[in-house]
Amino acid sequence: MSxxxxxxxxxxxxxxxxxxxxxxxxxxxxxxxxxMVYGLYISFFNTxxxxxxxxxxxxxxxxxxxxxDFYTSVLLTFKxxxxxxxxxxxxxxxLALLLNREFRGRAFFRVVFMLPWIFPEAVIAxxxxxxxxxxxxxLNDLLLKLxxxxxxxxxxxxxxxxxxxxxxxxIWKGFPLVMTMILAGLQxxxxxxxxxxxxxxxxxxxxxxxxxxxxxxxxxxxILILDSVWWFKQYTLVYTMTAGGPxxxxxxxxxxxxxxxxNDLRYGKGxxxxxxxxxxxxxxxxxxxxxxxxx
Amino acid sequence: xxxxKIISTISLALSxxxxxxxxxxxxxxxxxxxxxxxxxEKVKITVMDxxxxxxxxxxxxxxxxxxxxxxxxxxxxEIQSIASNDIYTKVAAMSTxxxxxxxxxxxxxxxxxxxxxxxxxxxxxxxxxxxELSKFAPGVVESATIDGMLTYYPVAVQPQAVIxxxxxxxxxxxxxxxxxxxxxxxxxxxxxxxxxxxxxxQWGFSMVGSNNSSGQSRFMSYLWSNGYDLVKKExxxxxxDISTDQAFVDVFTNWTDMYxxxxxxxxxxxxxxxxxxxxxFSSEYTSMFLTGPNALGITYSNNPELEGKLxxxxxxxxxxxxxxxxxxxAISSYASDAEKEAALKYLQFFxxxxxxxxxxxxxxxxxxxxxxxxxxxxxxxxxxxxxxQIDEGCRETLSFPGMNGLxxxxxxxxxxxxxxxxxxxxxxxxxxxxxxxLLEDYN
Numbered sequence: 006m007s008x009x010x011x012x013x014x015x016x017x018x019x020x021x022x023x024x025x026x027x028x029x030x031x032x033x034x035x036x037x038x039x040x041m042v043y044g045l046y047i048s049f050f051n052t053x054x055x056x057x058x059x060x061x062x063x064x065x066x067x068x069x070x071x072x073x074d075f076y077t078s079v080l081l082t083f084k085x086x087x088x089x090x091x092x093x094x095x096x097x098x099x100l101a102l103l104l105n106r107e108f109r110g111r112a113f114f115r116v117v118f119m120l121p122w123i124f125p126e127a128v129i130a131x132x133x134x135x136x137x138x139x140x141x142x143x144l145n146d147l148l149l150k151l152x153x154x155x156x157x158x159x160x161x162x163x164x165x166x167x168x169x170x171x172x173x174x175x176i177w178k179g180f181p182l183v184m185t186m187i188l189a190g191l192q193x194x195x196x197x198x199x200x201x202x203x204x205x206x207x208x209x210x211x212x213x214x215x216x217x218x219x220x221x222x223x224x225x226x227x228i229l230i231l232d233s234v235w236w237f238k239q240y241t242l243v244y245t246m247t248a249g250g251p252x253x254x255x256x257x258x259x260x261x262x263x264x265x266x267x268n269d270l271r272y273g274k275g276x277x278x279x280x281x282x283x284x285x286x287x288x289x290x291x292x293x294x295x296x297x298x299x300x
Numbered sequence: 301x302x303x304x305k306i307i308s309t310i311s312l313a314l315s316x317x318x319x320x321x322x323x324x325x326x327x328x329x330x331x332x333x334x335x336x337x338x339x340x341e342k343v344k345i346t347v348m349d350x351x352x353x354x355x356x357x358x359x360x361x362x363x364x365x366x367x368x369x370x371x372x373x374x375x376x377x378e379i380q381s382i383a384s385n386d387i388y389t390k391v392a393a394m395s396t397x398x399x400x401x402x403x404x405x406x407x408x409x410x411x412x413x414x415x416x417x418x419x420x421x422x423x424x425x426x427x428x429x430x431x432e433l434s435k436f437a438p439g440v441v442e443s444a445t446i447d448g449m450l451t452y453y454p455v456a457v458q459p460q461a462v463i464x465x466x467x468x469x470x471x472x473x474x475x476x477x478x479x480x481x482x483x484x485x486x487x488x489x490x491x492x493x494x495x496x497x498x499x500x501x502q503w504g505f506s507m508v509g510s511n512n513s514s515g516q517s518r519f520m521s522y523l524w525s526n527g528y529d530l531v532k533k534e535x536x537x538x539x540x541d542i543s544t545d546q547a548f549v550d551v552f553t554n555w556t557d558m559y560x561x562x563x564x565x566x567x568x569x570x571x572x573x574x575x576x577x578x579x580x581f582s583s584e585y586t587s588m589f590l591t592g593p594n595a596l597g598i599t600y601s602n603n604p605e606l607e608g609k610l611x612x613x614x615x616x617x618x619x620x621x622x623x624x625x626x627x628x629x630a631i632s633s634y635a636s637d638a639e640k641e642a643a644l645k646y647l648q649f650f651x652x653x654x655x656x657x658x659x660x661x662x663x664x665x666x667x668x669x670x671x672x673x674x675x676x677x678x679x680x681x682x683x684x685x686x687x688x689q690i691d692e693g694c695r696e697t698l699s700f701p702g703m704n705g706l707x708x709x710x711x712x713x714x715x716x717x718x719x720x721x722x723x724x725x726x727x728x729x730x731x732x733x734x735x736x737x738l739l740e741d742y743n
């Protein structure tokens with residue numbers, strides 16, 4: 006009797022659970038699962054989504070592996086992501102350590118260093134496009150006056166300079182978030198730990214390695230994942246500054262897919278590339294999960 | 301039990317709301333407007349317009365729409381301003397949800413084949429009779445026709461030609477170039493270091509070197525004028541003249557050499573889009589500009605002192621380097637009959653009501669109608685090259701639905717050489733691969 010009652014109650018609460026999650030399941034299915042399944046479906050077709058639906062099977066997947074366009078774009082995106090994330094961590098960490106110290110005007114500098122994060126990406130991209138303009142740009146003018154260059158440089162028009170310029174702007178745009186998160190972590194470390202280590206004779210480097218780093222490690226892990234994913238799928242800044250050019254110098258995979266789908270209207274090919282990028286992102290997630298399992 | 305009922309009701313209600321919002325409106329705008337028309341209410345037409353955001357002529361789009369609404373109080377016109385390089389992408393994307401399409405959208409000969417392939421434009425042969433069609437200048441209707449379908453209502457023609465500084469040609473005793481080799485020689489003479497700092501600050505040619513529609517179209521003109529059919533139909537297959545033959549590589553190289561070797565175009569060429577190139581020309585940094593006649597409007601607007609100093613000549617080369625490039629407005633085939641009727645009325649008003657031709661004069665565009673082409677502003681030296689090209693005959697409008705893909709491939713090729721990423725030979729080899737892959741998708 007008692008067992009039957011418990012079983013009945015268990016079933017009832019299970020049903021309640023289903024009722025509770027039903028709306029969100031419907032929403033997830035409509036907004037996430039359906040687009041992904043539809044993307045997978047159209048990747049098997051040569052289609053303009055309206056008047057042409059020619060089944061091509063795995064053609065676009067095979068092309069992605071045999072034609073260098075896809076994997077060079079993916080490799081370039083990894084290179085871009087790694088450089089930008091490293092830049093964010095280096096600049097963010099240094100500034101967070103400085104802003105964690107007591108000095109006059111600290112609040113002012115905290116606000117100033119947050120500004121790049123506040124401005125919209127398109128605004129920053131246009132701003133730097135003008136700064137780096139080969140004819141009228143203020144950077145060339147400044148460098149010429151300082152005697153560091155002898156003629157105007159084409160910062161966004163040269164294969165060797167364009168990628169570096171874009172990475173620099175993306176670091177400038179994104180470091181405040183990393184800085185703020187690290188600063189928040191630093192401020193949560195008890196001063197008593199440092200005082201105790203002073204008494205034990207620890208120097209600054211030892212304090213950094215054995216107190217600061219372990220204390221903010223979990224925050225760093227979280228930022229690492231968020232920042233990597235965010236910049237892997239970066240689109241706006243790079244598109245506005247160079248549209249992926251010159252040539253393929255800054256042609257990140259997000260731009261390649263955008264152009265394939267919305268410029269060339271080759272939805273099947275673009276969808277196949279999108280699916281492959283999803284698989285890559287999922288693999289990154291698995292790697293992070295394995296590496297950071299202790300966090 | 302009561303709790304369970306409440307939970308069930310809330311869950312079902314939330315699900316219903318979500319499903320309803322995901323499904324979107326099932327009553328299209330056209331249906332609503334059609335009903336409105338029948339009930340005697342205003343018909344609303346939306347115009348996705350690329351002239352509207354442009355200076356100095358964009359103001360007249362709004363002025364004409366206001367004048368039209370004053371004359372036709374039963375029709376409401378809403379102008380949606382959007383850049384010409386973006387409108388095609390937007391309209392093409394909207395084709396998957398046709399109820400969202402505007403009633404009228406701006407288009408050009410470059411974009412229309414793809415939009416026809418998507419089934420978006422209405423065939424205006426169904427709406428215009430012979431009398432109406434005879435109002436267009438010779439060649440204009442043909443230019444907007446694909447497979448017998450009149451795909452849009454032309455309001456201007458924009459063949460490409462080269463506008464140049466007559467005064468600088470006279471100062472340097474230069475003749476009008478008729479071949480591309482001569483063109484480069486003339487451009488070299490016109491490229492100068494005027495302030496003596498060892499760097500050129502005046503260039504012969506205002507090339508548009510950006511990898512976008514403006515740059516790609518001009519490169520296509522260059523290749524056409526050298527006798528290359530970039531895409532053509534043989535039987536039921538699309539084929540191309542683009543190949544790794546040395547002759548094609550040489551022609552390709554001559555274009556990129558203007559930047560990398562001859563230095564007759566401004567620095568940072570991959571960043572020079574149409575507005576920048578037009579700006580350089582009107583600021584007198586450059587002396588020749590391969591462009592449509594609209595650049596004349598912009599140039600005079602930016603620098604009125606150049607009036608009387610400009611001429612134009614046909615694109616060098618032995619073959620026509622341009623289509624007539626009629627541009628105008630297409631009517632959505634998904635609009636209701638009432639909307640289509642109102643849209644056509646608006647377009648006819650736009651093309652015919654202004655005796656002063658303010659829109660065309662300000663924009664520098666050549667009117668598409670016989671009556672419009674009688675205006676005196678196109679009779680000077682500055683329009684001579686365009687009119688000569690129209691008289692001599694232009695290329696047929698392309699009907700290849702993958703035009704944008706083809707243009708992207710061309711843009712990627714020259715851009716890679718300009719940036720130093722590839723040699724001319726590598727760029728052409730990759731271009732051939734890219735174009736052949738593209739044609740596979742359309743064959």
